[in-house]
Amino acid sequence: MSETGGNTLKAEARSLSFYYGDYKALKEISLPVHDRKITALIGPSGCGKSTFLRCFNRMHDLYPGNRYDGEIILHPDDVNILSPKVDPIEVRMRISMVFQKPNPFPKSIFENVAYGLRVRGVSKRSTLEGKVEQALRDAALWNEAKDRLHDLAFNLSGGQQQRLCIARALAIDPELVLFDEPTSALDPIATASIEELMLELKEKVTILIVTHNMQQAARVSDHTAFLYLGEVIEFNETKKIFTNPDKSQTEDYITGRFG
Amino acid sequence: MNQPNINEMRGLIARHKRWDIIFAIVGLVCLLVGILTLLALFGQLVAEGLPRLKPGFFISFPSRSAEEAGILSAWVGTTLVMLVTALAAVPLGVASAIYLEEYAPKNWLTAVIEINVTNLAGVPSIVYGLLALGLFVYQLDLGQSILSAGLTLALLILPVVIVATREALRAVPGSIREAAYALGATRWQMVSNHVLPYSQGGIMTGVIIGLSRAIGETAPIITIGALTFIAFLPHPPVTGEFPYLSFAWLKDPFTVMPIQMFNWTSRPEEAFQHNAAAAGVVLLGMTLLMNGVAIWLRYRIRKRIKW
Numbered sequence A: 001m002s003e004t005g006g007n008t009l010k011a012e013a014r015s016l017s018f019y020y021g022d023y024k025a026l027k028e029i030s031l032p033v034h035d036r037k038i039t040a041l042i043g044p045s046g047c048g049k050s051t052f053l054r055c056f057n058r059m060h061d062l063y064p065g066n067r068y069d070g071e072i073i074l075h076p077d078d079v080n081i082l083s084p085k086v087d088p089i090e091v092r093m094r095i096s097m098v099f100q101k102p103n104p105f106p107k108s109i110f111e112n113v114a115y116g117l118r119v120r121g122v123s124k125r126s127t128l129e130g131k132v133e134q135a136l137r138d139a140a141l142w143n144e145a146k147d148r149l150h151d152l153a154f155n156l157s158g159g160q161q162q163r164l165c166i167a168r169a170l171a172i173d174p175e176l177v178l179f180d181e182p183t184s185a186l187d188p189i190a191t192a193s194i195e196e197l198m199l200e201l202k203e204k205v206t207i208l209i210v211t212h213n214m215q216q217a218a219r220v221s222d223h224t225a226f227l228y229l230g231e232v233i234e235f236n237e238t239k240k241i242f243t244n245p246d247k248s249q250t251e252d253y254i255t256g257r258f259g
Numbered sequence B: 001m002n003q004p005n006i007n008e009m010r011g012l013i014a015r016h017k018r019w020d021i022i023f024a025i026v027g028l029v030c031l032l033v034g035i036l037t038l039l040a041l042f043g044q045l046v047a048e049g050l051p052r053l054k055p056g057f058f059i060s061f062p063s064r065s066a067e068e069a070g071i072l073s074a075w076v077g078t079t080l081v082m083l084v085t086a087l088a089a090v091p092l093g094v095a096s097a098i099y100l101e102e103y104a105p106k107n108w109l110t111a112v113i114e115i116n117v118t119n120l121a122g123v124p125s126i127v128y129g130l131l132a133l134g135l136f137v138y139q140l141d142l143g144q145s146i147l148s149a150g151l152t153l154a155l156l157i158l159p160v161v162i163v164a165t166r167e168a169l170r171a172v173p174g175s176i177r178e179a180a181y182a183l184g185a186t187r188w189q190m191v192s193n194h195v196l197p198y199s200q201g202g203i204m205t206g207v208i209i210g211l212s213r214a215i216g217e218t219a220p221i222i223t224i225g226a227l228t229f230i231a232f233l234p235h236p237p238v239t240g241e242f243p244y245l246s247f248a249w250l251k252d253p254f255t256v257m258p259i260q261m262f263n264w265t266s267r268p269e270e271a272f273q274h275n276a277a278a279a280g281v282v283l284l285g286m287t288l289l290m291n292g293v294a295i296w297l298r299y300r301i302r303k304r305i306k307w
Helices: A049-055 A088-094 A109-119 A125-138 A158-170 A188-201 A214-220 A238-243 A248-254 B003-052 B072-103 B108-120 B125-139 B146-170 B174-182 B187-198 B200-214 B219-223 B257-265 B270-304
Strands: A007-020 A023-034 A038-042 A066-074 A095-098 A176-180 A206-210 A223-228 A231-237
Touching (some): A007 A049, A023 A049, A023 A231, A038 A049, A049 A176, A095 A158, A109 A158, A109 B187, A125 A158, A158 B174, A188 A206, A214 A238, A223 A238, A223 A248, A238 A248, B072 B108, B072 B187, B072 B200, B125 B146, B125 B219, B146 B219, B200 B270, B219 B257
Parallel strands (some): A038 A206, A038 A223
Antiparallel strands (some): A007 A066
C-alpha cells in the first residue's frame, strides 16, 4: 500500500493519456485517489474530466478507436487496470459507476439493485434479498422503497431513481464508485440528499466524482483536481483549492472569471 | 408603427393564410380518394361474400358445386404455412439482427451486408418463388409441401424481420447498455438480459407485419407448386399415441387462402365469385387480427418502458 502524507491511496493515475482516434483528450495526467475519501474533478466543459473518470472502469473499451496510454494503478494489489491483460469486465466488477442521468433498467426496483449480483452469479434468494436491502439502506432509499420493491423503477421520482442507481452501484461491494455529474439532472432538494448520501458513503467506499457545480465540489469533497484542456492544472485538498489556489487559472475558474 | 403599414401587414397575412386553407382542402380530398376507394372495395367484397359466410363455409372442402364449396383446406393450409414461416423467420431474423446491430464490427463488409438486407426487402416475391423451387423443392427434395412453402415465405419476410428487429434494438438507449456494462455484464448478458427483452414489442410488431405480408402472397406459392384443389387435410400435428407430436404434415401437399381465391375467381360461374369474395373477407379478417395483436402487444410492452 502506498502512503502519501498519512493518507492511504486507493488508486493512482500515472501519466495517463487518452486518445479518441487521433485526438488526444487527456495529456499525461497523474493523480492520486485517496482511500475512503471523496475526490472531485472540476473544470469547464470539454476539459476531459468525464473522459478521465470513464478510464477508471474502462468504459472507453466499448467504442472503437479509443486508446489509453499510461497507467491507473489500483491499490492494494497494485494492478494496472488499463493493461490490455486485464479484462475490462474484471475492472467493472471492482469499480462501479453512477451516471449523469438516472438510468434504471425498466425492471422492478429489486431487480435493478440485484442485477450486479446476478451478473456475478448470485441467485440464492435470501442472499439477494439481504444484499438488496443493505444497498437500498446505504443509498437512503430503503424506507421509501421497502413496500414497493416489485414496482417498476420508472415509477420513482428522478431523485429516487438516482439513489436507486447508487444502490445498484453499491450492491456489488465496489472498492471505488465513480460519479459522473450525478446531480446535474436533479432539483436542488434531490441534489442535497445525494450530497448528504455521498458524505455518509465515504466511510465505506472511495468516491471519485465529476461535477460541474463548484459549490458541490467544495461541499462534499476532500480533494479536488482542476482540469483544463486535458491536463491537471492543480490538485490539492479541497479547502486549499477553494481558498488559496496556487495557480491563477484555478482561481479564475473557481471565482467564475472563465469556464 | 403607423396605420397603413398595419393594414398592409394584415392583407399580407390574409393572403398567406389562404394557402393554408387551399392545402387543407387538397390534402383532405387526397386522403378521401384513398380511403373511400378502399372502403368501397371492402364494402363490395363484404356485400358479395357475406351471404356465403356461414359455418359450413369454414368446414367444407372445395367442391364442384359453389354452394357446397368451402375453405377448410385453405385456412388450415394458411395457418400451418404461417406457423412454419414464423418458426423459421423469427430465430433467423432476430439472430441476424442482433449480430449485425450488437456484435458485427463496423467495416465495409458489414456495410455491404446491411445494404443488401435492405434491398432484399424489395425483391419481387416471384423471384423468391423461383429460388425456392430450385432450392427447396428440387435440391433439398422437400417437395411441393407445407415445409417448402413456409420456408419460401420465411425467406421472403426475413429482410422485414431483420430491419424491424434492428430498429427495435437501436431504440434501446445507450445509457441502458452502459448501465449494464458498468455492472460487469458481458455483451451477451447485456443483450439477453436487457436489450432483447426491452425491444420485444418492436420485434414482435416487425414479425407480425412480415407475416401479414406473407399471408397474402400467392405468386411464390404457385411457383413452388401449391395445388389449387385440395379436398383433404394434412396429417394432424398431434396424435393419440406416443410421441404425440407428428411432423408428417410438413411434407403434405396443401393450398392456401389466396390460391383458393385465385382458383375461384378464374371460374366462369357467378356463384364462385361470391365464394372468392367470402374467402377475401376471411383473409382480410386474418390480416386485421394479426395487425390488431401487433398493436396490442406494442401498447402493452411500451407501457412499461419509457425512455
